[in-house]
Amino acid sequence: MPIRFALNRTCAPQLSLSDFISLASASGVDAVEIRNDIEGREFADGTPASEVKAQLDAAGLAVASVNALQRFNEWTQERAREAEAIISYAAKLGAPGLVLCPVHNEDHGWTTAEAEQNLRHGLKHLRPILKDHGVTGYVEPLGMKGSTMKRQDMAVAAVTDIDGWDAYELCYDTFQFFRCGDTALIPERIGLAHMSGISRQxxxxxxxxxxxxxxxxxxxxxxxxxQLRRLIGAGYTGFVSMEPFSPAVQEDPELLAHLRASLEYVATLLKSPA
Known part of the structure; x- marks a missing residue:
């Protein structure tokens, strides 16, 4: 099965929606990830999901996800309202899932036991909202020092504990996996993959x-x-989404050419023998 690439909105947050869709189409990807956290852009600026969907449909692009509900494991009434709004938008957009990011500030002050309890608490309360809208929660471990959920196995244990596999899958991020030194790949639980490169030494x-x-x-x-050879070799067939955050990428006047070259580089190596 051909590799299904997607493009995250972080690649070009400065572009209008129509220009971003044109970039994605010209780059040859099959889908995009729409973000809810970019000021002045879709969702944040009140653009109806139906309008976003119509533009994507016209371009022949699918939606890989809406990205993201932040701090989902710090459950409050405000978080519940935020979750309802984002999940409802994702459903209207036709997105299969919503990326879920944990608290990841170094001064959160939680003990390990509190972090485990809060993770399960957030997942438990999100589950009925996701199920009501037919949207999957893509639980994404974040590998930075202050993250309250760094590794894939931490997410799997928590979802299993709340009996939540009818509402959740993992979001696997190659950078996060590398950053925290994770080693446990659980491909049967992965619904979305993110990729990005690091060149600084x-x-x-x-x-x-x-x-x-x-x-x-x-x-x-x-x-x-x-990482991707291992994932695909284990049977993964979902989207692999390019998710750069570098200002040098976002401001690159030759972004389309470099994006196409990067995607071709990855695709060529994944098709060739290891």
């Missing part, structure tokens, strides 16, 4: 941050090709 994995994430070329330190 002066920082260790734990000290890298989101703005370091660029496109994927031969100087990549993350080991994207190896």
């Amino acid at each position: 002066d920082l260790g994995p734990a000290d890298l941050t989101e703005p370091d994430r660029g496109l994927i070329f031969v100087d990549d330190r993350v080991g994207n090709i190896g």
